[in-house]
Amino acid sequence: MKDTYIYFFEDKLYINLTNRCCNDCTFCIRNNMDGIDNNNLWLSREGTVKEIEDLIDAQTRDYSQAVFCGYGESMYRLDDMLEIARHLHSLGKKTRLDTNGLGDLINGFETAPLLKGNIDCVSVSLNQANAEKYDEVSRPIYGKAAYKAMLDFAAACVRQGLDVIMTVVDVIPQEDIEACRKICEGLGARFRVRSYIK
Numbered sequence: 001m002k003d004t005y006i007y008f009f010e011d012k013l014y015i016n017l018t019n020r021c022c023n024d025c026t027f028c029i030r031n032n033m034d035g036i037d038n039n040n041l042w043l044s045r046e047g048t049v050k051e052i053e054d055l056i057d058a059q060t061r062d063y064s065q066a067v068f069c070g071y072g073e074s075m076y077r078l079d080d081m082l083e084i085a086r087h088l089h090s091l092g093k094k095t096r097l098d099t100n101g102l103g104d105l106i107n108g109f110e111t112a113p114l115l116k117g118n119i120d121c122v123s124v125s126l127n128q129a130n131a132e133k134y135d136e137v138s139r140p141i142y143g144k145a146a147y148k149a150m151l152d153f154a155a156a157c158v159r160q161g162l163d164v165i166m167t168v169v170d171v172i173p174q175e176d177i178e179a180c181r182k183i184c185e186g187l188g189a190r191f192r193v194r195s196y197i198k
């Protein structure tokens, strides 16, 4: 089967850069499905920048935004993602990154300054209201260090002037959702509750 490097969902173009991820979230769609809308998002190999840009250039369908979000964490391919984002900007498209927020741990340096000017909007998975609960739901390979790193990343993106959204999935208790809302507001980000995809 052919690998799916880009796909459409609603009015957005999505880019599936990798299947690598440093979390193992209990609610991850990958636990239940192989993809979205008949697009199998498991990759036999990661697409090159040229392959993905060629696919983008071949699109005739209009879209409101291009989103780096597939079956893995795009920050594993930071340089490639930025190159593709610059290409999308050259086509007049807005860019968004949906991320677990652990890109600084993955890459070993502060990444938010590199996103500025290339990624217009960053959606960070906040997931829970403290490190212990986050660890239970996200099961990061980085252990307890992950939660603070995720919050630091979101705060750095806000400081860079990016449009930052922080999300939770509606599988957590309402009191935790409200606690997350306060954390998010304290960081100066927008808050969004996502529905669990069965």
Ligand code: SF4
Binding pocket: 021, 022, 023, 024, 025, 027, 028, 029, 030, 071, 072, 073, 100, 125
């Ligand atoms: S961070 Fe995203 S891709 Fe990774 S396990 Fe969690 S939900 Fe799945």
